[in-house]
Amino acid sequence: GAVVSQHPSRVICKSGTSVKIECRSLDFQATTMFWYRQFPKKSLMLMATSNEGSKATYEQGVEKDKFLINHASLTLSTLTVTSAHPEDSSFYICSAEGTGEMYEQYFGPGTRLTVT
Amino acid sequence: GQNIDQPTEMTATEGAIVQINCTYQTSGFNGLFWYQQHAGEAPTFLSYNVLDGLEEKGRFSSFLSRSKGYSYLLLKELQMKDSASYLCAVVDSNYQLIWGAGTKLIIKP
Numbered sequence: 094g095a096v097v098s099q100h101p102s103r104v105i106c107k108s109g110t111s112v113k114i115e116c117r118s119l120d121f122q123a124t125t126m127f128w129y130r131q132f133p134k135k136s137l138m139l140m141a142t143s144n145e146g147s148k149a150t151y152e153q154g155v156e157k158d159k160f161l162i163n164h165a166s167l168t169l170s171t172l173t174v175t176s177a178h179p180e181d182s183s184f185y186i187c188s189a190e191g192t193g194e195m196y197e198q199y200f201g202p203g204t205r206l207t208v209t
Numbered sequence: 210g211q212n213i214d215q216p217t218e219m220t221a222t223e224g225a226i227v228q229i230n231c232t233y234q235t236s237g238f239n240g241l242f243w244y245q246q247h248a249g250e251a252p253t254f255l256s257y258n259v260l261d262g263l264e265e266k267g268r269f270s271s272f273l274s275r276s277k278g279y280s281y282l283l284l285k286e287l288q289m290k291d292s293a294s295y296l297c298a299v300v301d302s303n304y305q306l307i308w309g310a311g312t313k314l315i316i317k318p
Contacts, residue, residue: 102305129251139251186306202305
């Protein structure tokens with residue numbers, strides 16, 4: 094149980110285009126999902142917290158107009174990187190918060206974005 | 210299928226040493242991460258192993274044996290602040306992260 098999937102797993106896009114990344118909780122409902130960005134050999138950087146049915150909460154320094162987050166259902170959150178630039182190339186990871194008492198997080202496999 | 214196993218919970222005493230094991234079965238291997246995560250916070254990078262052997266970084270050390278599909282995280286001189294979840298994650302042949310469920314470490318005085 095507690096499986097989180099991401100799609101696509103890998104994407105290459107041209108500079109200036111937009112890319113949508115999906116995060117799904119496959120066998121549980123997640124009212125809260127988190128979006129992270131990972132730099133090589135660095136800690137995961139929390140970008141935003143996504144709550145079902147409401148606006149996402151962005152961390153300081155993260156442009157909400159560039160990284161659009163939508164949490165339309167209890168099993169799906171999407172991250173859209175708009176007008177992508179090469180510096181947006183990174184590994185994007187989502188996690189979904191479980192419904193247990195400990196609010197454990199279940200991580201997705203990540204999406205590798207390369208902007209050319 | 211791909212699988213990462215690590216103990217669900219461990220308890221240790223302040224000042225002692227604890228070893229958290231992680232075994233994996235994945236399609237390919239391109240490195241293994243250990244992260245520390247305190248409740249309500251983002252995971253913090255601890256180590257990255259891609260070659261066999263032990264890497265030491267202060268009180269924390271990480272060991273990898275690729276032939277055995279095995280890694281451990283060794284924490285010495287435990288402090289109360291080390292109480293956290295420790296996540297093992299393997300990068301597979303497609304450069305996807307396969308996550309373990311995490312080990313909750315409880316430190317007692």
